[in-house]
Amino acid sequence: MLSNFWLLIYVLTSSFFFTSHSYNNKCLRHQEILLLQFRDELIFNSTLSTKLVRWNESGECCLWHGVECDASGYVVSLQLDDEAISGGIGDSSSLFRFKYLQKLNLAYNFFYHTDVYTGLAIPKGIGNLIYLTHLNLSYAGFDGQVPSEISTLTRLASLDISGYGYIIPEKPNLEMLVKNLTELRELYLDDVRITSLHERKNWGHIISSHLPNLTSLSLSYCNLFGPLPKSFWQLHSLSILRLDGNDLSAVALDDLFTNFPSLTTLTLSDCKLNGSIPSTFGNLTKLIHVDLSSNHFTGSLPSTLFANLTKLIHVDLAMNSLTGSLSSTFFEGLSNLLHLYLLGNSFSGNIPRSLFALPSLLELVLSNNQFNGTFQLNHLQSLPNLTVLGLSGNSLSVDVGNFNSSSSGGFQLKVLDLASCNLSKFPDFIKYLDLERLDLSNNHIGGEIPSWVWGAQLEHLDLSFNLFTHMQKPYLIPASLRFLSLDSNQLKGKLQLPIPLESQLQYIDIANNSLSGELQLPIPFMSNVEDLFLADNNLSGSIPTSLCNATHLRVLDLSGNILSGSIPPCLLGNFFALDLSRNNISGDIPDDFSMGCTLQYINLNNNSLEGKIPRSLSSCLLMYMNVGNNMLNDTFPCMLAPSLLALVLHSNRFHGYLRCHINWPNLQILDVSSNNFSGSLESINFSSWTAMMLPSDGKLRGGTYGSMYSSIVTLTMKGQVVELPYIRLDFCTIDLSSNNFYGKIPNAIGDLTSLHQLNFSHNSLNGIIPKSFGQLKNLESLDLSVNQLAGPIPEELGGLTFLSKLNLSYNKFVGAIPKGRQIQTFSADSFQGNPGLCGFPLDINCINTNVPPPGFDENGEEKREIEWEYVCAAVGYVVGVGSIVWLLLFCRSFREKYFGKIEEVVEDMFIARDMRRRRARRAAAAMNRVRRQ
């Protein structure tokens, strides 16, 4: 009571004595002591701190960085954002004794337990700071429940508690939190986890009924959904609205655009919005910043969409499905425009001329559309400030003409993406630029890679899919380089990396060291190269051991060359992804993987490797392993870690049983075809492969693996770009073909409901096709050919509507071919070699389909066991089928020619994510980097 009284006196007197704003900022001694006490409580990194570190006793404390006082010298504002503060703030901290504090900003710090990296709760003491009008605790490292004390700070005008760790629980919930904050004008809760389903649905009503005068609302990635109630449209003062990453598919955009005419910022990226962009968008005449990227918008843009939006600075419509051409005047009048992102749509026609009358433009990204015609680089002369230009992946012919950036007086370009632009010559003007990123992939540029391409700031260089034959010497690979792709060119010679010198050389100059015919990659000792792609060239010789010294390397792709020799042991374990497939590499795979091995992807397919799978591979959290088409002689690699997603052992000399004690719950792809595995199928624990089963809700798992990785792994197999481990979560396949498996097909196969492909062909399986196969609703391809399977073909196979490839030939099936819709679409080839089968599509009529075939009851169940057991080399039993079967079983090359192998299918799946997506994502990544700067 007493203190309130004195406060009143203080407020009255101070407003009496200091009516003007000329505060004298006289530091009160006790405030200074308190500030120093607070600083001493905090743990902060003095190298990174810019404010706290400069507080010192000699100066006037009200002038310290980040401190503001009121007229009488009381601290009213503490701006300590981005000060590298770690550890916590206790409830008894001196912070809470700054009684008159109005503004507190602790954003972007590290308030967490530094030893375990779990966040600390926001201190409840915050409730003592009753005069707070501005509170910013965004991304401060705190986490857990947002304390109810915040809801008592009724003077708050601006509240920012955005951050990944924050939770607004059922109690106190969002409504309780904001209910009494009637002064609030700005509310930012990005990335906060709101746990109440009711509130995630009714957030619009909660906000609008309690905070009708909001000017800024930011609720990105809060897992909210629509539709929005009428009351939401009463938020007439709203000028900033950010709702990215929520499900707003049920929100009527027309309402949004017509009811908020004062919006200056509108971001609705990744909101599952669809349909066309309504023309009412053109009413938002105050708009400065708009982001509608990564939605499902379709249709063309109204031709006068931007006519009255002359204040626009930032426009992002990337990654939608927008179509149509843009009139030449489309961007006329947007004289403030700095950033325009249209990448990843289907816009067509010419690039509108009006773009080249916007001299302020900084970033122009039109990549991955269907723009066509000729683009004269001379246009760039009217865009002197441009730092980012993306034209990749259109149907443009870029005409370099006599464009020469030096003559146009200095260019700012940092990012230049001209992939698939029909270039046949290295554009000369690049010589005068100081680029960070250059993408000239997928053009027809031949000859040498000019030495001036290696600019001092270059981070990302992609010259893949061209016709380059050699590199002009001398050249200096800059230490800034992180990504280099020279995939699919005609580079020849031995791959050579210089042995790094003891000294910390920035560059290694190989000018006087030109060993003819060697592709020298002088990667600097202090190099940051992370991704190195040299696939599909003509590189020979052995893999240089000096590669092991490139300590930052995470992805190495040398596939599709003519490299020989063995794998240097030091190479293993440092990588995230290693692709040496399609070379002539021989010897054993070194058993040198160490604890903590980071390898997740290894492809050694198609070499001449011998020996065994190294036991030490168990140290790696391997997800993908392909050692197909080698001469490995081993048993099934049971030691691989449970992280395994895909395993390809195709065409080696593997033998023994397919039985492990370990479980691979993530396994989706298994190809052990064309080996000497044996054993009864019934001994394989199919039911432990739970990833091959649909989740209990029956819904397909959407998405892909890989989102947990910070960067994309793009690899090349057989000349096609493949992204891994972006394995579709719902794609599963098993290929056990061409081995010596025998016995019955277990019923449990029917539980592998995510299976897309199943191949058991060329074994010695007997018994019937289990009726449980009817549950394999996603099955697209089923091959059981060349076995000893018998009985009728179950009617249930007719219900597999996705089945597009079926091969049951050369078995002992009997009876009528089922009449199911899908099964009737297959040709006679699918059924031939089964003398007991009849009905369409075979030419044999069924006499009486109701009579069960001999040996089976009316349910198609076998009455007795088939007596024989498989004998591997018993050619004798194939009498009825003839020599073709013998050929198929025992002549490997013939077999490979006629039967598709899983690895090809798998590759197709990945190739489906075509170049376009790959480039779009790379461009987006580059853009983000630029944006962050």
Ligand SMILES: *[C@@H]1O[C@H](CO)[C@@H](O)[C@H](O)[C@H]1NC(C)=O
């Ligand atoms: C402080 O930050 C610098 C720069 O990031 C870092 O090198 C240093 O190790 C940090 N110091 C402490 C004590 O964390």
Ligand SMILES: *[C@@H]1O[C@H](CO)[C@@H](O)[C@H](O)[C@H]1NC(C)=O
């Ligand atoms: C809001 O204010 C009312 C009246 O002052 C009070 O009774 C109530 O407890 C407050 N609610 C919250 C959530 O603080």
Ligand SMILES: *[C@@H]1O[C@H](CO)[C@@H](O)[C@H](O)[C@H]1NC(C)=O
């Ligand atoms: C909102 O603003 C209006 C008009 O300025 C005012 O009458 C009303 O009290 C305000 N509402 C709240 C909850 O602050």
Ligand SMILES: *[C@@H]1O[C@H](CO)[C@@H](O)[C@H](O)[C@H]1NC(C)=O
């Ligand atoms: C908004 O735009 C539509 C169509 O573009 C127009 O018919 C309507 O009058 C505009 N509304 C306002 C309030 O300006």
Ligand SMILES: *[C@@H]1O[C@H](CO)[C@@H](O)[C@H](O)[C@H]1NC(C)=O
């Ligand atoms: C632009 O604004 C003018 C004046 O308010 C109006 O007449 C015109 O219809 C608007 N154009 C569009 C395309 O909205």
Ligand SMILES: *[C@@H]1O[C@H](CO)[C@@H](O)[C@H](O)[C@H]1NC(C)=O
């Ligand atoms: C460009 O695309 C437009 C629209 O798709 C088409 O009409 C036109 O013929 C194309 N022009 C060229 C040169 O291909």
